Amino acid sequence: MTLIHELLNNFRLDKRESAVSALIGIILVLFLMVLLTGIISAVLMGFLSGMSFKSAYIVVDAQYSTQNGYPSITLMHLQGDPGYLSEANTGGSGYPLTIRIETVDGSSVVVPLPPGQIWKPGTLLFITHSDTGYVVTADRTQIPGSRLNFPGNEIRISVIDALNQVLVYSKTFIINGTPVNTSQNNTTPEFLRGAGYSVSAWIRFTSPPSPTSPDQKWATVVVDGDRDSNRRFHLQHSSDNSRFEFAFRTAQMAAGGRSASYIQSPSGPVQDQWFHVVGVYNQTSGAIRLFVNGAEVASRILDSSGIAASPGLYQTGGPDGIRFNSAINQRKLRGEIRGISTIDEEMFPAEIRSIYNTG
Structure with missing residues (x-):
């Protein structure tokens, strides 16, 4: 009988030890999974933080001219990536772009009209000044408010890739005399x-x-x-x-x-x-x-x-x-x-x- 009791006790001990071993194994597996997940996350975060996303490639030209006695700046998208203009920089097709204008009154974001205005190769945009602010649009006949001159005799226009905060294009216009009397170097005749x-x-x-x-x-x-x-x-x-x-x-x-x-x-x-x-x-x-x-x-x-x-x-x-x-x-x-x-x-x-x- 004593021998039988010893065998039973050893059997129960082996079962308890097996259960403990299985539990330890599960804990080790979970620990390794958590550790591996952390390592992968760290590597990915480090990789992504080092990535540089492609900036917009846009070839632009800008010209200063007048219409009905008031100045405007024509932006020409000559070639490259399509873009869209939006104050919120969302909801368009292509690269989100921001246009800024700098005058003696300071720097301002030019408001697109309508928001999300698409700008693709071969199309023109017009920047004008009215009592509602600076507006950029593809249709100069739809300018809100009363037209105004640009203040001062120096104007700087900048086109910015809003996604990457990269300057795509800039040009400074030096205007002789009043804003509507432009020099020969920056005046382009408007053609029908x-x-x-x-x-x-x-x-x-x-x-x-x-x-x-x-x-x-x-x-x-x-x-x-x-x-x-x-x-x-x-x-x-x-x-x-x-x-x-x-x-x-x-x-x-x-x-x-x-x-x-x-x-x-x-x-x-x-x-x-x-x-x-x-x-x-x-x-x-x-x-x-x-x-x-x-x-x-x-x-x-x-x-x-x-x-x-x-x-x-x-x-x-x-x-x-x-x-x-x-x-x-x-x-x-x-x-x-x-x-x-x-x-x-x-x-x-x-x-x-x-x-x-x-x-």
């Missing part, structure tokens, strides 16, 4: 425009334009699309890059399943020379026209239905090429492209010549 569309850029080949491989044919400047069947505009060159080419697709053509029609210049680029190339569409007459260095070189009648809807595939060309017909790095332009502009209006010849002559 018509209903339609315009695409323009400065182009220079730094290598011989003639292709040395298939991926250099049709060297592209800018296109909205990634194949012949969906592009709505395309500023490029002919297949052997011996001519400038402008392709355009109207809403009527798109509805009928037709691809863009194009026109070409009689001559083309020369290595190491800059060329200013502009393609325009006149919605009233339905004509597309091509200008090279300020002179019209080709035209064609399409229809007056307006530009086709965007496929959302805006691409700019260059040495790396674009994606076209399901292939990457196509239609390479071995050179430089500057001042790409797309405008939801038709630029008239006087403005095109002025841009070319100004350089």
Whole structure:
């Protein structure tokens, strides 16, 4: 009997020890999980705190002019990322941007009208001063309150990436005399425009334009699309890059399943020379026209239905090429492209010549 009691006691002890061991094991596992979670969190926080988020890339130009005797500043989005203007810096598409103006009265945030105003390549914004403050809008006819002059004779405009608090662009205007009497250096005449569309850029080949491989044919400047069947505009060159080419697709053509029609210049680029190339569409007459260095070189009648809807595939060309017909790095332009502009209006010849002559 004594032997049996000892065996039973040992069995109960083994069970208690096993239970204790299991409990200790669970505690150790939980401890290791908590420790590992802390280590991972610390590593991630350290990694994220060291990250630098991409800042907005926007090429901007600003000009001072007058309208009905009162000054305004025109901001031109030449190329780069789309952005939106909002005092709260929320709710838009693209990068949140803030515009500040500095005068003798101090620094002020320019209020967007409407809030969340979208600013994309090829569009203009206008900064004005009224008794309600400084306003930036795409429509100068909708300025609240009574128009006022800018105070003092020095104005500084700054465009800021509000997400990263990075200065994107700034320009200071020195105005001789009163604000409405601007110097020749910062006065730009205002040109009339018509209903339609315009695409323009400065182009220079730094290598011989003639292709040395298939991926250099049709060297592209800018296109909205990634194949012949969906592009709505395309500023490029002919297949052997011996001519400038402008392709355009109207809403009527798109509805009928037709691809863009194009026109070409009689001559083309020369290595190491800059060329200013502009393609325009006149919605009233339905004509597309091509200008090279300020002179019209080709035209064609399409229809007056307006530009086709965007496929959302805006691409700019260059040495790396674009994606076209399901292939990457196509239609390479071995050179430089500057001042790409797309405008939801038709630029008239006087403005095109002025841009070319100004350089």
